[in-house]
Amino acid sequence: MLKKTAIEKISQLAAVLMEKGTLLAPVKEVSGHNFAEINDPQKVDLSFYNTIMSPKGAFFPHKEDFVKYKIGKPLSEAEPAVLNLKPAFLFGVRPCDVKSFEIMDIHFDAAGIIDPYWRFRREATTIFGYAYDLNQPVDSADFYNTLGIYAADPEGSDIFMVKKDKELLLKAITKKGENLLSELAVLKDGSAADEKYFTEYVNKGKEYKTRFMTLDQEAIAKKLEDIFDNTDFWTKMSAACLSCGICTFVCPTCYCFDICDDTLFGKGTRRRVWDACMFTDFTLEASGHNPRTQVYQRLRQKISHKYSYHIRKYGVISCVGCGRCTRYCPVNIDIYSIVEAALKA
């Protein structure tokens, strides 16, 4: 099923989706675009390259409340936080970011203990993937081709969208997407020419080239194990690193978190918040023992986790080549170059 709408009428589609549930879509902020819960349909803005923050927050928010309690009251009166499980629509996700959800599913939903927050949000959400604009230049930080992902891959989306001049084509990819699309009367039916355009666009996406190197999972996993003790290499790679952690916060596949208690005037919440392996106190134990005090150890942990340990544990690289960590690193550390250098080390 293929539907379409004029891009200038996107707020009408947004309004309909808001009636059906929670709409998360790109909005323009001071320094760029980000996904946000939409309260005003006019705010949805598709004139972005990619969002600053990855869309992982839709399923794994920066802060997730577990329990609410009152200090001095018995624990039995503590209340588990209630999840808002209205249907949700995650609108305008780039193909590399869509791929990140599958990688995160393995960790949160298939590795023994299931994370209920991730699973419930994932089940309640319909994903509108959105092809990169093939007429715009590729950002030099991107390297999703290296991870086998292309600019217009519809896999993983429930509905996949491509831009056709001033129109937006929406194609149902899954049953969930098809059910939703058939309910959206605000959309017009696509023509045979639109179908042809969509198929050609998906194919043309393969020619839209990001940075690329041939990467064999087994080879890079083994190589990073072999150079674990090459302190010179890791010291050189991390020489500029400020341990600021921005690479992990913008990353669509970084999932480390802290569980902490916040209290204010006697009311408390136990919640999880994003944490980062790049922080000095990430591995600090109460005893004062800290196994990773050095910045080279922490950068080695981050790179090796994504390109070696994750392969050993789950069989996939924990990176989609979205380029965010490179784009937003204040000292221009580039994960792609580190992986490239590691292979030659």
Place this chain on the structure above:
Amino acid sequence: MQNSYLPQKAVIEDIIQESPDTKTFTLSLSGDKADSILKYKPGQFLMLSLPGYGEAPFTFASLPDPNGGFQISVRRIGALTKALHTLKIKAIVGVRGPYGNTFPLAKMKHKDLLFVAGGCGIAPLRSLIQYALKQRKAYGKIEIIYGCRTPKDRFYKEEMELWEKNKDTQTHLTVDEPDPTWHGERGVVCVLFPKIKLNPKTSFVFLCGPAIMIKFAIRDLLKLGFREENIYASLERHMQCGTGKCGHCYIKDKYVCRDGPNFSYSEMKQLEIES
């Protein structure tokens, strides 16, 4: 689906002052999840929490009592443990678990057992010592080496005297800083190794203590001929979730909270542990 992040309540039934900075708490459990927690095996741990002070991992320091309780020993060292130390009997705490792996309980049967503990490292080993002594005839000789900073820092004093009453069961003690009451050995745990009478080729060794103690104790044990695949250490890492999700305790592709915390030296070598 069970939400493994939510704690259930446990009641403090007894508090024993083990040393100036450590208390042993006896906790009782009731409710639906009590049975699943009480099925824990030696070496496993739980996450204990207090509203307003957060959560931290503690290894079970005893075998479970079939009437619905267990013990943990807690050193006063951070915000949560300081708060725990102020609690009185009948106070309620949050618990979830059990987490982590156990020791090689099947393989160690009929073998000689050596336990090496440093400081509060005796607590995680106590459940395994109790487990072995409960079926004393199923094992060969048992020796327990225990080192702490001062004589006052020794835990489980009376219980250790009872351990020694078992046939072929010996404890060896040492302290770093003796006081006038102390007439025993002085120095790190390794100074006691010449006293070991077990056959190193076939014995199983269990270590718990500071990272530096584990490192040097293993070095010396290997020199004495103990086999690396039979040496087990209970490792400590910063943990937040206990379920392999939060990322804090990773050492390479192993999660200390799920794949450990108990590793054989053969496994530890693969991990090239940062210390």
